[in-house]
Amino acid sequence: MQYEGFVVYRSFYEAIEKIPEEEQLIAYKIMMDYALNDTLPEDMPLSVDIIFGLIKPQIDKNRERAANGRKGGRKKKTEKVEKPQVLEEKQPENEEKTEKSCQKSLEVVGKDLTPESEKSEAVETATEAVHRTDYKKIIDIYHKCCPSLSKVVKVTEKRKTAIRARLRSYTEDELRKCFEMAERSQFLRGEKGGWKANFDWLMNENNIAKVLEGTYEDNERKAEPKKNNNQFHNLEERGYSQDYYAALEERLTGGKVS
Structure with missing residues (x-):
């Protein structure tokens, strides 16, 4: 507006x-x-x-x-309440003049009445x-969760401002999650093209939202195979010989093989 x-x-x-x-x-x-x-x-x-x-x-x-x-404001006690005139209804331009006059009176620089x-x-x-704001704590979380990314050497005023701005929208746990997801991403670690993310990039309002939404997750991680719930799938295959199967058949049939 x-x-x-x-x-x-x-x-x-x-x-x-x-x-x-x-x-x-x-x-x-x-x-x-x-x-x-x-x-x-x-x-x-x-x-x-x-x-x-x-x-x-x-x-x-x-x-x-x-x-x-x-809107008219609160009427003063000494103000006389006058009935609206028909002339004002017929001439809307009077209302416009009144509004402009009110606005000009508010724009005049006067005495600051704020206590x-x-x-x-x-x-x-x-x-x-x-x-x-514990700036060091946020940066320590970043260093712990993102060992593959560049270290923060100096806490500048710009970085302090960015940290305060992000903490208005996200909790410390959500920032930690963002750092962890960045560390798991091959692209953000610089393994797919040379460029890699850093603290300033992650603290950008648009970037942190995309990281938390999973935009930079690896394709392999997004399409993880379903686990085999069969309890026998880890059993090793046994190499029985043909003689073993012949002896087993004879034993089961009592020596009467058709």
């Missing part, structure tokens, strides 16, 4: 000013894309992720206020979520 505008508070500006200069443009771009086009990138730098955790709730609240305003306690809690919540 697209929006015509949104409210920018001074607190947004002051928060973004505190992050590295090279990431400020990224923060503004992400804020604009979300506020106007309702889109979010799959990955973002750690500092931007923390700051946007403060900004996003306020943008969402303003959207809700704008939606309520277009400071709410802002602090939002920042603390985003920060705690970042620190609660």
Whole structure:
């Protein structure tokens, strides 16, 4: 859904000013894309992720206020309830003017009314979520399950962001299963063409889904033969001689062979 505008508070500006200069443009771009086009990138730098955790709730609240305003909103106690005029029904353009006027009033940059306690809690919540993520544990699971794939030498911010993004959709057990399935795949191990997967490839949103769905399983594994349930199928064949069979026949017939 697209929006015509949104409210920018001074607190947004002051928060973004505190992050590295090279990431400020990224923060503004992400804020604009979300506020106007309702889109979010799959990955973002750690500092931007923390700051946007403060900004996003306020943008969402303003959207809700704008939606309520277009519906009429809550009437004030001192407001006089007037009967609808027939003229308004005959001229729909008046409704359009009213909606535009309401929207413009919401787009005016005014005083940030969000309590400071709410802002602090939002920042603390985003920060705690970042620190609660055990990045080393996920990478250790990858190393244990995928000895054939390349090792992770450095836990970069991009990799931290990818790990947090995947843990929003998958559990640790599901990530472990993905790594195990990758290790069993000849293609992902690089045995069929030279290319092989790595940690960054497996942590991609689209790739992890395809691995878990069995897209890269070996054909031999997909078409495993059914097990023989006959309890005698493992018995070794015995090599009896012709004389043995003749003696057995004579014994069974009492020496009377027809």
